[in-house]
Amino acid sequence: MRNYYTAIQFWSYALLVVCLCPLAVFLGSYMGWPRGAAPLLLLAPPTVLAAVSSPRICYWTITALSVGSCFAETYFRTDIVKGDNNYALSILSAAVLIGLVLLIDVYIGKLKRTLYQIQQQNDELVRQLYESQKESFANLQNTGDADETKPRQPAESRDTPAGEVGVNYPLLLLTLQDIGRRISTNQSNESLIPTVISTAKASLQCEYCQVYLWDSKSRSLKNALPVRARDQLNYRPVPESGVAAWVIEHRQIVMRNDAEQDYRLKRILDDDPHMPDAISPLTVGSDLIGLLVIDKVDVESPTIGRLLYILSNIYALGIKNSQLFKRIEEMASRDGLTGLFNHATFQEKLHELVTQADAQSSQLSIIMSDIDHFKSFNDTYGHQAGDFVLKEVARIWKTVMPEKAIIARYGGEEFIGVLLDHEYSQAMQIAEDLRETMENCPILFEGQQLQVTASFGVTEFKHPATTTNELVRIADENLYKAKEGGRNQVIGLDPNSARKPRI
Template sequence: METISNSPDGKAGLAQACSSSFEKLETQIFIKMRTKLILIFIGLVLIPVLIIGKISYDSERETIFREVSQGNLRVAEIIAQEVAQILLNTRSTLMTMALLEDFRNMRGDAVRLQTENLVKREKLKKNNLLKDFYVYDKKGNLVSATSGDPGLPVKRMWFMTAVKGSLFGFTSHTAIDPWSNEPRLYLGQVIRDDLYEVAGALIAELDLTYLQNVIKQIRVGQTGHAYIVDSFGRVIAHPNTSEILRRGIDSIASRNRAVALSLQGADSGVAEVVQAIGGPIEFVDHAGTAQLAAYTNLRKVDMDRVPNWGVIVQQQSSEAYISLNRIKRRVMLVMILCIIIASVVGVLIATSITVPIADLEAGACRIAGGDLDHPLKVRSSDEIGALTAHFDEMRQSLRDRMSEISTLYTIGQEMCSVLDYDRLLNLILDEMITALKAAKGSLMLFDEETRKMKIRVARGLSDDVVSSTEVSEGEGVAGMVLKLRRPILIRDCETDPELSTMKGGKVFSGSLMSVPLLVKDSMRGVVNISRIEANSFSEKDLRFLQGLAVQASIALENARLYKLAITDGMTKLYIHRYFQQRLDEEIKRTDRYGSELSLIMTDVDHFKNFNDSFGHQQGDRVLQSVAKIMRDSMREVDIVARYGGEEFAVICPEKSYEEILIPAERLRVAVENYDLEIAGKRVPITISIGIATYPTDAGDKKTLIERADQALYHAKETGRNRVCLYRQIPGKES
């Protein structure tokens, strides 16, 4: 497996190899690309011409289809209006008769006379639609009939009308008269007495062959005609119905079905037209002839009182589309002309496209080789130029992102290598300020006990601000970050209304970013970074600072855990093991630089008696107090540890035996002057101190500890509460 170095030399070598390979293939790619573009351009011109021709043809066809269909639809609507009006007039007649007193009181003779007169009047009007009339009382007894036995359909209508009841009456489906084999329709109307109780029902039998007179009057072009279908899509009226009925009567009657006439030019397209729900369609009939058809429903005239019938008007497509041949010829001429023009223009355009594409290819090859510093040339202002510009923007963005990642990695490695907590805090803030070119900043740590944050490290802030700043949740910008646990970016501090409210109008000029330090959803603190210039921080800077904050949080957590591992839980001093480790390191460093170090060993005087007198809890309090005094009294470079029990040790680098006496005596006096009160009374505390110096008093670690311990023992023997050097022990003078 071949590996390529991530170093600058490796990236440059890869970019050079890629550039050389590209130059060899450039001419060949240019020729192939130009040829392809010419062919593609010709194809792209021809295809639209074909599409435009097809669209023009289809558009003209659609226009013709729409105009013919709209005309047919208007005819269908006129027929539907007339048929619906006939049915509505019949329904109105029924409703009027149902209100007559003779019918409401079911006076038999009067009812029969009026029904017979009604039928005669309709015949005189040449209205052959009303064939017979039947009247039933509320018990289902036939009161009057203009013909003989009404048969099952009439009785069913009586039940649906009188028993079930209806406000507008009831309309049957299309049926066949069992004697004449002609299509029939039954209309029912409820008769109510003075108390509005059901008194009976009026039922009219309608002869649908009358509708042939309406249909035969309609003519659409040379090939068009109209017909009517019922709710099941079955033809009930057609110009050729009389002839078809004679051929299909036996078959229809034997199956006892409603009229389903197989009509020439209608039977195969009926269902499809009905399913179109009123819209015009084009279909092929059983003879293979294309037809244009329009459909409308009678219920568009009256939703409740007319049957769910449809009127279909159709015309042969060949008659409607005569003018389309002219469109075909025009399209062919345009196609030939476009082919000639496309061939000439294609050569010119293809040549102009290949050059910027070649430049883009070269730039892509360099980027693939890791060269993100070489800009791409934009040679044109067209889409290819825009693509090249966007590609160059991507290169710059990728370069900046890689730089951010590299910076994050470098800073993260440096942070994670530091385990000293205080040193790490300073390193984090310094790295953030440097990376973001900020003017000032602060790192605040959150105290779980007080639920407040204090500044631990700051740059560019006064000592008074650092020492006095204490922030609670929701207080100021840092407090809001602490509360919300999300970063805040203030582009212009002077004009930001929220910042002005937080600060009580006391704002400074510039930009500010504040991000939380989170470890596993646990809040550790907040980092604040600012610049003097307004609007100098962007969302990109905020994302970068967040990335640094993540690295810092991890490093701080590692340092915290390490500090817990090397720190005594009660006194907060370093443990014995860490003391031994650091003493080894400091002795090696002393040997390397030829300097000196002193070791202080100390313990609390009469500590056992103190425990016996006041208890172990007060004893622990004494140890904690002495430990704090030792931390406060010694230098930052000094290493203060709990050696064991009530005994402590301090490693003092670069301190000779002459120099160590002053800080040792200061420590002794600080402990002696400490006010420890138990039960309202002051209890004195003193310590004894023994000191040995390396390499003056001892040549190795073990000897150094032993001699410091001997000096401590001598201080106790000679009265306690004193400082004793190893060389001050009688017989130990060097």
């Protein structure tokens, strides 16, 4: 009882009734209404709301306050002659309030009894289902023991339905061991997801299988693989409604046959008529990784749900490990501040691209830049401002450079980019766009505008550089000339002018 009376909801209704009582007195006096009319009009809504949304002891306390307000009006109204003790209308108003609450109380009690009966029926159905499954499992074991004492019959002569055949646990364990080995050897989703789908189809004997990955930030599902024509399903899980939403919320497997017999899921199934044979959550601990959707199961078996549960856990661990492995790779290959490739990764990718360009006789250019007077940002505004400038400059590079360009933080305040299938003149134009964007877009840091400019050096593969070291060295030389020549400019070597620098 003490917990009920300390609830904010109870005190909110009580305060509302107390505040409306003086208003009822004023309204009754001003309008000349009969006794009890104003309290009934003003106090009936909060009393009814309290009866609908509060515990029983609370809403009867609120009702008592409202009834008391009906009688308190008599003592405070200025238009009532002293000595007039006619309380008939006040009693009538109080009776109306009590009657409303009694009706709501009776209806809520009846509703609770109905819900209790439904819950009891559900518990009884669950108990019967459990006993039935337990008895079926015992019969299967007895059948298996009896079969061991009988001579084996050819597989063709057996007429036993598939659902009554005992589980071959040694074969099942070997299958799960093989699946675990194949999952653990695939470290990327590109090779892991096809393995998940193929092993699920083979183990669950289903025709269709899809994996959808969960994005917790956008709360959306994405097919882990590009959908091919032969893999298309009639069903696509929607995280906002239907069975998929229920699976995401409760993190439980839903099989269509079970959902059709469960009154709790029957309503959801009516809203999602194209549900496949089963949807299983892929979870690791409390983290949702995605959903496993299977359809067109060839053989109905009582063990399909257990096998799906085991496989889902194995698949979830494999996908989680793959995601962690990818994240570690990203952290090892990228600069932690700007998100661009680091120096070592850039050298590896540049070597691969130069080898490819040499073999295919394709064009390749390099842009290298250095932020002008960067040391002054750290000295004047602090290192936090310098870090912020580096991140903003990296953002400008990612915005201006082509989508397929390789961009890296070469070291300190130096940035470098590789342009595939771009000749020298195109690289010069992109470098000039970068220079103008930095010059015309002041960086706002903690209310202060920081003017940032940069110097650029450009070179092209085989004009004259023929190796990765020469490419970087010539671009760095041109960058040095740009800084010596006054900064905030682009200098490259025109391949048609025999190493003649131009601005």
